[in-house]
Each structure stands twice: as C-alpha cells, then as structure tokens.
Amino acid sequence: MIKAEHYLKPAWARRQFELALPLLPPGTGVALQLGGKRLVEMNEAGHDLIEGAPDVQAFPLMLEGERVGTLLLRLPAGGETAQAQTWGDLLAHVLQGMLEAEHGRRSVARETLESYREMALLQRAVTELNHFLKPTAVAASLLKEFDGRKDAADYGAVFLRNPDSASLELIQSFGENAADAFSRLQGSRLFAEMTVRETGDIVNDLPASPLWAGEVADFRALLWLPLIAHGENLGLLVLASRHSDGFAAGDLKRAQTLSSVAATALRNAQLYAAEQDMFQSFVRVIATAIDAKSPYTAGHCRRVPEIALMIADMAHQADSGPFADFVLDEDERNTLQIAAMLHDCGKVVTPEWVVDKATKLDCIENRIHLIAMRFEVLRRDAEIDLYRALAEGKDQEAARRICQERLRQLDEDFAFLEKCNRGAEFTSDEHVARIQNIARNTWHNSCGEELPLLTENEIYNLSVQRGTLNPEERKIIEDHAVHTINMLSQISFPRSLRNVTEYAAGHHERMDGRGYPRGLKRDQLSVPARIVAIADIFEALTAPDRPYRKPGTLNWAIGIMHRMKLDNHIDGELFDLFLSEKIYSTYAQKHLAAEQIDEVDIARYLD
Amino acid sequence: MSENAKIVIVDDETHIRSLLEQTLEDLEGEPEILVAVNGAEGLALIEREHPKLVFLDVMMPLMNGYEVCAAVRKNAVLTDITIVMLTAKGQESDRVRGLEVGAHRFVTKPFDPDEILDLAREILGRS
Numbered sequence: 001m002i003k004a005e006h007y008l009k010p011a012w013a014r015r016q017f018e019l020a021l022p023l024l025p026p027g028t029g030v031a032l033q034l035g036g037k038r039l040v041e042m043n044e045a046g047h048d049l050i051e052g053a054p055d056v057q058a059f060p061l062m063l064e065g066e067r068v069g070t071l072l073l074r075l076p077a078g079g080e081t082a083q084a085q086t087w088g089d090l091l092a093h094v095l096q097g098m099l100e101a102e103h104g105r106r107s108v109a110r111e112t113l114e115s116y117r118e119m120a121l122l123q124r125a126v127t128e129l130n131h132f133l134k135p136t137a138v139a140a141s142l143l144k145e146f147d148g149r150k151d152a153a154d155y156g157a158v159f160l161r162n163p164d165s166a167s168l169e170l171i172q173s174f175g176e177n178a179a180d181a182f183s184r185l186q187g188s189r190l191f192a193e194m195t196v197r198e199t200g201d202i203v204n205d206l207p208a209s210p211l212w213a214g215e216v217a218d219f220r221a222l223l224w225l226p227l228i229a230h231g232e233n234l235g236l237l238v239l240a241s242r243h244s245d246g247f248a249a250g251d252l253k254r255a256q257t258l259s260s261v262a263a264t265a266l267r268n269a270q271l272y273a274a275e276q277d278m279f280q281s282f283v284r285v286i287a288t289a290i291d292a293k294s295p296y297t298a299g300h301c302r303r304v305p306e307i308a309l310m311i312a313d314m315a316h317q318a319d320s321g322p323f324a325d326f327v328l329d330e331d332e333r334n335t336l337q338i339a340a341m342l343h344d345c346g347k348v349v350t351p352e353w354v355v356d357k358a359t360k361l362d363c364i365e366n367r368i369h370l371i372a373m374r375f376e377v378l379r380r381d382a383e384i385d386l387y388r389a390l391a392e393g394k395d396q397e398a399a400r401r402i403c404q405e406r407l408r409q410l411d412e413d414f415a416f417l418e419k420c421n422r423g424a425e426f427t428s429d430e431h432v433a434r435i436q437n438i439a440r441n442t443w444h445n446s447c448g449e450e451l452p453l454l455t456e457n458e459i460y461n462l463s464v465q466r467g468t469l470n471p472e473e474r475k476i477i478e479d480h481a482v483h484t485i486n487m488l489s490q491i492s493f494p495r496s497l498r499n500v501t502e503y504a505a506g507h508h509e510r511m512d513g514r515g516y517p518r519g520l521k522r523d524q525l526s527v528p529a530r531i532v533a534i535a536d537i538f539e540a541l542t543a544p545d546r547p548y549r550k551p552g553t554l555n556w557a558i559g560i561m562h563r564m565k566l567d568n569h570i571d572g573e574l575f576d577l578f579l580s581e582k583i584y585s586t587y588a589q590k591h592l593a594a595e596q597i598d599e600v601d602i603a604r605y606l607d
Numbered sequence: 608m609s610e611n612a613k614i615v616i617v618d619d620e621t622h623i624r625s626l627l628e629q630t631l632e633d634l635e636g637e638p639e640i641l642v643a644v645n646g647a648e649g650l651a652l653i654e655r656e657h658p659k660l661v662f663l664d665v666m667m668p669l670m671n672g673y674e675v676c677a678a679v680r681k682n683a684v685l686t687d688i689t690i691v692m693l694t695a696k697g698q699e700s701d702r703v704r705g706l707e708v709g710a711h712r713f714v715t716k717p718f719d720p721d722e723i724l725d726l727a728r729e730i731l732g733r734s
Contacts, residue, residue: 006632109622109629113720116626120719 004061004068005035007102008095013040016094024087027076032095034061034069049074057084059092063103071095118257121145125258129265133272135160139172142262146239146255147174153223153239153246157182160227160235160266168195168236175240181216185238188215190222194236200225200256202247221246225255229263234270237262280338287341290348294355297344300539305340307535307587311574312336312528314581322573326527331496336528339503343532346483354476359421360461360468367458368421374453375414377443382406413438417454423468432463481508481517503528507536512568522571530571534578537561537570542592553598554588562605576606612638612731613658617649617675618693619667623716627662630720634727646670650678658688660730662723663710665694665701673708680709689730693718 013032017040021028029043033051043049049072051058061069073088125145132138139158146156155175159168159182170182185191190203190211203222206212221241227234237259241247287301312333315323328336347355353362361367382403389399420427420435439454454462464470469477488501506529509515511522522530541557552560558579565572578584579602588597614631618624624642631640641656643649647669653661661679665672672692679685692710694701702713712726 003632105625106629109626112622113626113630116717117720119717120722 002063002066002068002103003035004063004099005037005039007068007099007106008032008034008039010039012098013095014042016091017042020087020091025076025083029072029074030091031072032069033072043074045074045076047074057088059088061092061096061099063099068099069095118253121254121257122261125261129258129261130268132265133269135266135269135273136171138262138265138269142237142258143172143174145258152251154242155181155219155238155240157185157238158227158235158262159186159238161233171235176218181218181240182238184215185219185240188212194224194238198226198228198233200237200252200259202249202252204245204247206244216240218242220244223247223252223255225252225259227259227263227266229267232267234263234266283338283341286345286348290344293347293352296356297347297543300543301341301344303539303591304343304532304535305337306591307538307583308336308340308528308531309333310583310587311531311535311578314577314583315527315531315574318577321577323527323577328528332499332528335497335499336503336531338497339500339528340532340535342488342500343484343504343507343536344480345487345504346480346485348487349483350476350480354469354473357468357473360423360464360470361421361458362468366421368418371417371454371458372414374443375410378410378441378453379407381443382410413441417462420462423464423466427463427465432465435459435462478508478516481505485517499526499528502526503532506530507533509533510569511571515569522568527574530574534561534570534574537564538578538584538587542588542596544593551593551596553596554584554592554600555598558584558600558602558605565605579605612636612660613641613656614638614727614731615641615643615649615653615656615658615661617643617646617652617661617667617672618664619645620664623664623693626720627718627723630723631727633724634731636731638731646672646675650675653679653685653688654682657685660727661688661690662714663690663692665692665696665705673704676705676710677708691726 017030017032021030021042027045029041029045029047029049031041031043031049032039041049047053047055049056051070051072053074055077056072056074059071059073060067061071071088071092073084073091075084129138129141132141139160142158143156146152153175155173155178157173157178158171160171161167162169168186170179170186173179173182175181188211190209193211201224203209203212206220206222207214219240220243223239223241223246225237227237237255239247239251239255291298291301312328315326316328318324318326356362359366359368361371385406386399386403389402390396416431416434417438419425420431435454436459439452439459441453442450443453444450461470485501485505488504491500493500503526505517506520506525509518509520509525509529511525511530513519513521525533538557538561541552541560542554544551561570561575564570565575579600582602584600616624616627616631618627624644628640628642631638638659641652641658643652646667649661649663649667650670653675663672663675667675670678672694676690676692679688679690689712690710691712691714692705693714693716694705695716705713714722714726
C-alpha cells in the first residue's frame with residue numbers, strides 16, 4: 001500500500017503554495033490532501049475547503065493508477081472557473097511530478113533496504129551456520145531463524161538424506177509435537193513429491209492440494225526447499241503454518257538465502273564427520289593390530305580407553321576435591337580416547353618374542369627343553385656309571401646309593417631351574433649362586449666334547465631377578481614408549497587433537513620421575529597422561545591372561561596399585577578417585593570374570 | 608509506544624538519511640522523524656527538539672559524531688536521549704571511543720533495517 005502522506009514534506013508543499021498564491025486572485029484557498037490526511041491548507045478566506053463543496057475544485061493525484069491524494073482549490077467569489085482550472089492543473093502537475101519522483105526514489109530505496117536486509121541476514125547466517133561442525137547443530141541453527149518470529153512458521157524441520165539408503169531422516173524440528181507431525185508429513189504423497197523436486201515452493205492452501213489427505217490437521221500452509229550444496233541434494237527444509245496463506249514470496253526468498261548457506265554448512269559438517277570417522281577407524285585399525293600382535297594383550301588397547309574415560313569423566317564431574325577445576329571438553333575427551341587407544345602403538349615395532357617372553361629362556365622357543373635334555377644325558381650317565389660299577393663287581397649297595405643320590409640331585413636342580421625359568425618369584429642372590437653352581441656340572445655332546453651344563457647366555461637369562469626379561473630385553477620393551485612418541489609425533493593431528501602424543505606417551509612415567517622413557521615428574525605430566533598410566537596398569541593387572549601369571553583379582557590388583565601410590569609411582573589423587581567413585585567396580589562388572597571380582601575394602605586404601 | 612516520540616537522524620549522506628527515514632516510517636505510532644545534514648545542524652536540532660532517539664553518523668563535516676554526542680551528554684537537560692552511532696568502519700576502537708563519549712549503541716553501515724526497527728521499538732517502547 002502506498003503511504004503517500006510520507007511522500008511530500010508539509011514544509012515543502014507549504015513553500016510551493018506560498019510561491020503560487022501571489023499569482024492567484026487574493027482570497028484563493030488551497031489545500032493538499034494525501035493518504036487521507038490534510039497535509040497543508042492555506043485558506044485565509046476561511047471558506048470550506050472540502051471536496052464537493054460549492055466553488056471548490058478537486059484535482060486528483062494518482063500513483064500507479066491509484067488515487068493517493070487531492071489538490072483542492074477555491075477561488076474567491078467572482079473568480080473565473082476556467083482560470084481556477086488552469087492554475088489547479090499547473091499546481092497538480094507539479095505535485096504529481098514530485099509524488100512520482102518520490103515514488104520512484106522510494107522503490108529504489110526499498111530495493112536497497114531489501115538488499116541490506118538480505119546482506120545482514122547472509123552475514124549473520126554465514127557466521128552462525130558455519131560455526132557448527134555437526135549436522136544437527138547446523139540444522140538447529142537454521143531452524144532458529146524461523147522459530148519464534150512473529151511472521152514466521154509455526155512448525156519447522158530439517159530432513160537429511162541418508163547417504164546409504166537415500167531416505168530422508170528428520171534430524172531437527174520445532175513446533176507443537178513436531179516430531180510426530182513431521183513423521184506423519186513424511187507419509188504423505190505431497191512429501192514424496194517434495195523429495196523429488198529440485199526447487200522449493202509454497203503451498204498456501206494445503207487442504208485443497210490433491211496430494212494432501214490432511215495428514216497433519218494443524219498444517220494449513222507449507223513451504224519447502226531442497227538443501228543443495230555443490231550440486232548435491234542433501235535434504236529438505238520444511239516450514240508449516242497453521243494459517244492458510246501463511247507464506248509469502250518474501251518468506252521463500254528469505255528461506256532460500258538461509259538454506260543456501262545452511263546447505264554448504266551441512267555439507268562441510270558431513271565432510272568433517274566423514275573425516276572424523278575415517279580417522280577414528282584408522283586409530284581402531286592400529287589399536288587392533290597392536291592387540292592382535294600378542295594373544296596376551298588382546299583387547300588391551302580397547303579396554304584402556306574405556307577405563308581412562310571413566311576416570312576422566314568422574315574427575316570432570318567432581319565439584320570439590322583436587323579435581324574441582326578439572327574440565328574435560330569434548331575435544332579433550334576425544335583426544336584422551338584416541339591417546340589411550342594408541343598408547344601402545346610403539347609395540348608394533350617390538351619383536352613378538354620379547355612381548356610374549358613367557359619364561360626367561362624363551363628365545364623364539366623355550367630353551368628349557370635343551371637343558372632338560374642335558375639333564376637327561378647326565379641322568380643316563382649316572383645310570384651307566386651304576387651298571388658299569390655293577391659289571392666291574394664293585395660294592396652294589398654303595399653304587400646304587402651313589403646313583404640314587406646323583407639322580408635326586410639332578411632332579412632337584414632341574415626343578416629349581418624350571419622354577420627360576422618361570423620368573424614368577426624373585427630370584428635372590430643365593431638363587432643366582434646356585435644357578436652358577438649347577439652350571440659347573442659338565443656333560444658330553446655327540447662329538448665327545450665336555451661342555452658346561454648351562455651356557456653363559458642361559459645363566460644370564462636364568463639369573464634375571466624379577467620377571468622374565470633381561471636388561472636388554474627390558475630396554476626393547478621400554479623402547480615401545482619411545483616408538484610411540486616417534487610414531488605419534490609424525491602424525492599431523494588437528495588442533496583439537498594436538499595433545500594426543502603427550503597423553504599417550506606418558507603412560508610409563510612415574511610421579512617420582514623414575515619412569516620411562518623421559519623420566520618426567522608428576523607436575524610435568526598432564527592429568528589425562530596420568531589417567532592413561534593408571535588405566536594401563538589396572539587393565540594389565542586384571543587382564544584375563546598374561547604370560548607370567550593367572551588373571552588377578554580386584555583385591556590383588558588394587559593392593560598392588562596402592563603400593564604403587566605409596567611408592568609415588570602412580571598419581572595418588574587419581575587412584576583415590578578411582579577407588580572412591582568405584583570405577584574399578586563398574587569396570588569389573590562389565591569386563592572381568594566372576595572369579596576375579598572380590599569385595600574390596602577401599603577404606604583400607606583411602607587415607 | 609510513547610506519544611509524540613521524536614527521532615533525529617544526523618548524517619551527511621543523502622541516501623543514508625533517506626533509507627533510515629524510510630525504514631523508520633514503518634514504526635507503529637508514526638513518531639516524528641527529523642533530519643540534519645551535518646554535525647552542527649544535528650546538535651542544534653537535538654537541542655531544539657529534544658528527541659528520544661538519535662541516529663548519529665560518525666564521519667561528518669563541521670562537527671563529527673563523537674563531538675555531537677559529547678556535547679549532548681554535557682547538556683543536563685538531554686540526559687534521557689538514546690544515541691545510536693552509525694559507522695561505516697567496524698573497528699573496535701571506534702566503538703570504544705563512541706561508548707566513551709556516551710553513545711548507547713553502534714550500528715555498522717550498511718545497516719540491517721530489521722535491526723534498526725527492533726532497536727527503535729525497544730528504545731521508544733521504554734517508558
């Protein structure tokens with residue numbers, strides 16, 4: 001509607017009349033009426049100046065075929081009507097010209113303002129919609145532009161095409177019982193039509209549409225737009241109104257502007273999600289490869305992240321105590337999970353025979369059998385000695401005694417060596433002396449050479465005091481932590497994951513700085529790195545099968561970890577949280593065998 | 608919307624003046640809209656008409672927007688005037704300087720007509 005009363009300023013019109021009146025007979029009255037308002041009146045004679053009154057001539061003012069105002073002119077009595085007509089025509093012509101010029105200017109201005117609007121909308125939409133990296137968040141941000149506006153839709157929804165099935169899935173909506181309403185919309189023939197169209201449209205009288213069977217009683221008008229980015233149809237934006245004629249062309253244009261930006265943002269979000277998925281699957285492949293390398297660590301790389309996240313989530317939730325200020329945002333959580341999955345990735349380059357070294361004499365195969373064979377040779381030598389003595393007619397009793405004594409000695413020695421070989425118990429200095437003593441026995445090989453019962457290498461390995469690994473082999477194992485750092489530092493992690501290496505590489509460090517590979521102290525290690533260390537130890541202690549022992553019980557594992565806390569090996573505050581929040585128990589219920597789960601009196605371990 | 612609320616637009620650019628004017632004509636209650644084409648004229652208009660809301664350009668001949676704003680703020684009678692500064696530059700320093708001399712809001716050009724309308728409704732709607 002043209003608001004002509006705004007087109008001319010009263011002051012300007014007044015000036016126009018002031019210039020015109022001296023040319024007219026004295027006592028002439030003029031008035032300008034625009035948009036139903038009297039803008040100016042100059043009427044010294046004081047006669048009525050209204051259209052239809054006697055002697056008053058009216059000159060219509062028109063814009064686009066519409067009458068928007070009137071110039072009224074009244075000449076004093078005795079004036080000539082014809083003259084009034086001439087003057088009036090002139091004045092009206094000038095006013096008409098002004099109005100038309102102003103009307104033209106305003107339509108240009110209106111276009112400009114519309115461009116300003118669109119520019120502002122785009123500017124805001126680009127900033128807001130591209131702020132999100134998740135398709136659901138982009139969709140929510142898009143719908144927010146329509147929800148709650150006074151001229152806008154009562155319902156709105158974003159559907160995304162499932163790349164595998166090509167079917168449309170509702171991912172975000174607003175309105176009363178929106179999810180239900182839109183799922184019914186999905187069953188309509190109109191929706192089927194909407195999904196195949198390449199352009200959007202408005203249906204303003206929905207009940208009259210032949211494709212509509214009243215699926216949603218509340219919907220009287222619909223507006224829809226396909227979401228297209230880079231020529232790919234990603235989904236659909238649908239708005240619905242409770243009112244017929246709910247949508248105008250301007251709404252469609254606005255929706256188009258927003259949708260074009262939203263579609264690009266959605267595509268970016270989908271690409272980002274795909275990248276994330278691909279990266280995660282790579283990480284899983286690596287973790288699976290490490291786990292598969294040894295039957296004894298099967299599932300380790302899968303379970304450590306689980307324990308680590310349980311601890312980290314509890315630390316995050318804590319609103320008092322040492323972790324009151326600890327915050328784990330989504331990126332950090334993701335980082336921790338990946339770090340925990342990859343913490344052992346350096347083991348890919350560790351030889352299996354070291355990883356799996358079940359006994360001290362393991363070397364691709366367990367060399368204890370070689371020693372057993374030599375003992376068997378000595379046993380037979382003893383028996384040969386016996387029969388030789390008998391054949392030579394020596395004292396039978398004495399000969400038998402010597403032989404039995406020798407066999408007993410050999411059996412004892414071998415049993416002792418076998419026990420040492422398993423490495424389950426501490427091998428003391430006396431044990432080492434006995435090993436050396438046993439080694440002094442000699443045997444004869446097939447070439448008749450006299451050899452010591454144990455080789456230097458066998459003595460060296462059997463003398464390992466703790467576990468089965470000799471110092472060189474321990475070094476190889478410890479090197480996996482270095483390899484982990486070397487491997488991970490070659491991956492160019494995105495900014496959000498830049499801490500993966502730090503979190504993964506610190507799992508063998510000790511709070512007192514005596515760990516490896518870098519000998520870092522507690523305050524040089526981040527909380528997540530300390531969490532991975534605890535998760536790693538707990539998983540290893542409770543793992544179903546390790547080469548050197550049976551699966552441990554909860555009590556046993558926690559007892560060992562408690563000593564590690566006292567030794568300043570693991571972080572005491574995290575260990576306390578691990579106990580007080582019963583994380584061990586939650587984990588045990590899910591992953592441990594019934595015989596491993598025993599009652600833990602945590603009060604014993606908490607100060 | 609309060610009765611007889613007046614809005615003053617002070618800008619030396621013709622198109623900005625008329626675009627703002629045309630935008631503000633859509634306000635309910637049709638407040639009176641007055642315009643001035645430079646800072647000095649603007650200050651005089653503000654002092655004479657005592658509007659409720661002023662849209663004030665920053666870069667203007669004779670007296671720039673900061674000076675006009677500071678002068679209005681010094682006038683104890685005009686304390687209830689809300690001043691919205693218009694700037695083509697989106698620099699933070701401009702904003703800070705504007706707030707220092709007593710502007711309430713900043714709008715960058717080209718402005719969003721809906722933002723202008725919402726702003727005017729909010730300010731004129733306050734009792």
